[in-house]
Amino acid sequence: MSLVNGLPAHVLLVHFVVVLVPLAALALVVGAVWPQAARRLGVLLPILAFVALAGVPLATSAGEWLEEHVDSNALVRRHAELGDGLLPWALGLFVLAAAVWWAARKSSAERWSAVPVRTAVAVLSVAVAVGAVVDVYRIGDSGAKAAWHDGFSQAATGAGGDAD
Template identity: 75%
Template sequence: MTLINGLPAHVLLVHVVVVLVPLVALALVAAALWPRAARRLGILLPALALVALVSVPLTTQAGEWLERHVDGGALVRRHAELGDGLLPWAFGLFVLAAVVWWAARPVPAESGPGGRARWSTLPVRIVVGVLSLAVAAGAIVDVYRIGDSGAKAAWHDAYSKKVTGHDS
């Protein structure tokens, strides 16, 4: 994917990543720490995590195309290098979202009405909660760093600090 309606696809796809990855990260932490949140989110959590995961390489590939079509510099190269590091975080979010969703599903009614959650043991919940917090924090920080470097690469000499003659 290179252009969408005449615009570089990266410029548009990046918004999917910037919104979905932090959203999935926050939802994952909530679901990992509060089983009721996991049950309420249900299949939506891993589904959104999958969309976020798929959007990362699409955005990266579109960014590589754009990199070949702009005057590259150190800022653009830095942004591209940072962008390549998001996929493992997105994969971690997806895997943990799938684990949390699966674990929060009720066990068939052998144990009584409504069943019970698959991960009723506290040690399992603690491990999944800590892993979810770590991966979510890493993903959010990485999205911020990538976005900041991209903004600097795109805007570093593209505006004037003084008013350019347009009336306010």
Template identity: 65%
Template sequence: MSLNVVNGLPAHVLIVHFVVVLVPLSALAVVVGAMWPGAARRMGMVLPLLALVTLASVPLATQAGEWLEKHVDSNALVRRHTELGDGMLPWAVGLFVLATLIWWTNRGPASAGAAHGERTRRASSRSALVVRILAAVLAVGVASGAVVEVYRIGDSGAKAAWHDGFSKTTTSHKGDEGDNG
């Protein structure tokens, strides 16, 4: 099944809004979950589900965009947007993997491991701290990369869609003058 046109509009211009909203939202949730285990526990399954919906929206937008590319005049701006768009999927996969790992490692109660001896607990808490720091660094890196990539793709898409598509000066339309007097 191919979703190419919705209510007379190319589906890409509609679906892309899911990506534009969900990628930064997922990125923020992943970073917060990685840095604040309590928040990760409160988010629970919502964290990986949000990232999964984000991940699913990327190929939908890409597929709809590939259809649209065949139905518009090709130029350097359209080709650049298409090239950049193809690079979003790895970032969405990274967000999903991190969201799932953060959820998985924080799904139990905060006092897990209390039955261990003191030495084991100290070693465990040190290794947990190292893992949390690594997860936070990875989360910030992947989240930043994903958000920057969404911005770059969106900017190139806007340039491709709107170059020479509007007047830089105000145009007068019949009825715009109004009755001010």
């Protein structure tokens, strides 16, 4: 996918990733720390994480197309490098979300009853969620810098102007 309505697809697809990865991360942490929430979220937890995961390669692929159609500079290259690092985080979110969902659907006797296992899953979930969100922020920040570094004036130009 390269263009959507004349706009680079990356510009549109990246918004799904920017919203869904942090949302999946938040749902994962809530579900991992609070088992009752995981039961209430049900299958929505791994589905949300899967959709976020699926969005990453779509946005990355569209970004690679866009990279070939813009002037290359250090900011664009840095953004592309950072973007390539999100897939493992998104995969981690999905795997942990599936594990938390699976554990939550078991009866209370079958559920992860060992406190150390539940604690380890919760700590790992928090670590992966934080890593994913921080990575999304860093990628987005670098993309904004690449797109806008020379494309606006801090002083108002009056082009938007007030009607008299």
